[in-house]
């Protein structure tokens with residue numbers, strides 16, 4: 663099995679001081695053999711953390727970027743502005759952005775292209791609503807999201823986050839994740855051929871220190887995209903530990 667990747671999405675949380683304290687606690691507690699670890703703070707803390715993380719095993723990610731390189735886009739940040747700050751990864755198409763900002767698959771795809779051109783690794787999120795799962799439309803939904811959100815030649819990471827599992831404390835079951843991973847892998851191969859075999863797939867949605875080991879052991883789960891638990895050093899370190907052992 664290839665090295666796993668654990669991504670902490672801090673969302674819109676924390677002051678500069680909180681971030682520094684959290685990162686110091688993380689760095690102090692990292693196990694000797696670490697998986698790939700990425701933290702994605704709010705934009706305002708990227709510069710600060712870039713310096714703190716530079717000489718360490720923890721990489722820096724952002725939570726979004728614009729599809730254009732520059733221009734009249736008030737309030738937005740381009741992919742090259744992120745690489746300029748030492749950012750290596752960017753989360754794109756998170757369901758909170760799709761829901762709160764009306765982001766469509768096409769926009770997510772354009773952002774993924776921009777991210778790749780700037781040298782960032784895009785982490786593209788997809789996931790079904792509870793209604794879509796209950797009515798048996800989840801695989802169709804995920805298939806369309808892959809088709810719409812991932813550009814040709816995509817070489818980033820796919821994150822499967824069932825919307826009903828995000829922030830609810832109700833992670834998908836290991837059976838649900840395993841079945842979905844199988845579907846996603848088949849779909850990636852159908853859409854990208856041989857290259858679809860190597861795209862890493864993360865699971866996200868109420869991953870915590872208790873369930874991480876069983877989720878990370880599922881075939882084709884290459885890591886986790888962690889929200890709430892990534893804000894607590896002890897819980898996040900425990901998830902990192904589970905990935906090291908997986």
Ligand SMILES: O=C[C@H](O)COP(=O)(O)O
Nearest residue numbers: 671828829867868889890
């Ligand atoms: O990006 C992270 C996901 O939205 C998961 O969040 P959560 O771990 O708080 O459920």
